Amino acid sequence: MSRAALLLVLPLVFGCAKKDEAPVADTSTAVAAEPVAAAPSIVGKWAVNVMPEGKDTTVASYVLDAKEDQSAWTLTFPGMDPLPVRVISVTADSVVTEVGPFPSQVRKGETVNMVHSNFVLNGDNITGKSIVHYARKTADSVSTLRQTGTRQ
Numbered sequence: 001m002s003r004a005a006l007l008l009v010l011p012l013v014f015g016c017a018k019k020d021e022a023p024v025a026d027t028s029t030a031v032a033a034e035p036v037a038a039a040p041s042i043v044g045k046w047a048v049n050v051m052p053e054g055k056d057t058t059v060a061s062y063v064l065d066a067k068e069d070q071s072a073w074t075l076t077f078p079g080m081d082p083l084p085v086r087v088i089s090v091t092a093d094s095v096v097t098e099v100g101p102f103p104s105q106v107r108k109g110e111t112v113n114m115v116h117s118n119f120v121l122n123g124d125n126i127t128g129k130s131i132v133h134y135a136r137k138t139a140d141s142v143s144t145l146r147q148t149g150t151r152q
Contacts, residue, residue, distance in 0.1 A: 021029040042066045042095050042121055048149035050130070060105035062151065075099050095119045105136065111135040117147065
């Protein structure tokens with residue numbers, strides 16, 4: 001091929017050739033993680049009031065003693081020995097517990113087989129609902145109660 005033809009063809013070849021593209025800049029820079037506030041701790045003593053759903057009348061009160069060791073939690077009604085509490089789960093702001101059997105504080109003369117409670121922690125307050133299973137075989141053997149508590 002003559003030099004003149006080569007000089008005419010080379011610009012076409014290089015002009016049409018695929019160019020190596022510069023690598024795409026990584027714009028996903030690492031963002032420093034913001035410090036996450038520690039979840040409020042349920043550990044401590046709580047004065048808890050029990051009320052029927054939809055009413056503000058307190059039907060029972062107790063102290064929930066929530067310790068670091070979840071197997072050592074207790075619930076104490078006035079004038080009674082502490083009852084062991086089974087901690088089912090604890091997450092950032094909620095707690096699920098069970099306790100029982102024990103003499104009912106709401107239905108005098110009856111026995112509570114088990115109370116299953118769900119609490120939500122909000123600072124120095126807890127709120128929740130409890131399903132109470134009584135030791136009877138009638139239609140009203142289960143009731144739902146509302147609970148509110150404050151850190152002592």
